[in-house]
Amino acid sequence: SAVISQKPSRDICQRGTSLTIQCQVDSQVTMMFWYRQQPGQSLTLIATANQGSEATYESGFVIDKFPISRPNLTFSTLTVSNMSPEDSSIYLCSVVRQGGNEQFFGPGTRLTVL
Amino acid sequence: GENVEQHPSTLSVQEGDSAVIKCTYSDSASNYFPWYKQELGKRPQLIIDIRSNVGEKKDQRIAVTLNKTAKHFSLHITETQPEDSAVYFCAASQMDYKLSFGAGTTVTVRA
Numbered sequence: 001s002a003v004i005s006q007k008p009s010r011d012i013c014q015r016g017t018s019l020t021i022q023c024q025v026d027s028q029v030t031m032m033f034w035y036r037q038q039p040g041q042s043l044t045l046i047a048t049a050n051q052g053s054e055a056t057y058e059s060g061f062v063i064d065k066f067p068i069s070r071p072n073l074t075f076s077t078l079t080v081s082n083m084s085p086e087d088s089s090i091y092l093c094s095v096v097r098q099g100g101n102e103q104f105f106g107p108g109t110r111l112t113v114l
Numbered sequence: 115g116e117n118v119e120q121h122p123s124t125l126s127v128q129e130g131d132s133a134v135i136k137c138t139y140s141d142s143a144s145n146y147f148p149w150y151k152q153e154l155g156k157r158p159q160l161i162i163d164i165r166s167n168v169g170e171k172k173d174q175r176i177a178v179t180l181n182k183t184a185k186h187f188s189l190h191i192t193e194t195q196p197e198d199s200a201v202y203f204c205a206a207s208q209m210d211y212k213l214s215f216g217a218g219t220t221v222t223v224r225a
Binding site: 031033035041042043044045048058059092094096101102103104105106107108 | 158163
């Protein structure tokens with residue numbers, strides 16, 4: 001498996017502000033994704049982070065709210081913009097390594113919006 | 115898009131007994147089916163997976179079966195131990211690696 005880190009691990013933010021979450025992998029990976037896990041719920045895919053190009057968003061998620069960057073094969077950021085209490089969730093990045101199907105998750109960022 | 119249903123939502127078993135979790139999927143193009151275990155406050159951890167060209171896969175006390183015709187797959191845990199207590203998620207994906215998750219099953223192993 002890959003070693004995946006996320007920063008910050010948790011944060012408490014005021015509504016109307018934005019937070020950028022970083023995801024770093026210890027080796028080059030082919031795919032990087034961002035998921036959201038609301039309290040007590042399952043995981044929902046937000047978007048695919050494409051290296052060097054715009055992210056691909058799932059239904060219900062838009063770039064203005066969740067801008068994503070992936071400048072290289074080992075790093076990605078997710079910004080949660082203009083936050084409201086409904087954005088309180090755990091945000092997780094995941095990666096797929098070259099030559100495999102297995103998808104591994106980062107430790108997550110626990111976001112609370114007041 | 116893909117829809118994955120998972121049952122039961124909660125499962126309580128006596129230590130040493132078996133646990134079975136079942137999932138169904140809607141899109142016949144799905145070809146990869148992983149299972150994740152998530153302990154409280156931790157990240158989802160991949161415990162076993164199966165591809166559509168395989169009917170069954172086993173890893174020690176854990177096994178997964180896949181019925182492509184019926185579009186369902188199951189996780190079997192034998193000889194359950196207290197450390198098996200967690201939330202288990204099934205998922206399905208196609209060639210694009212995007213995972214669609216089931217709602218999760220909270221497994222409690224009673225000592």
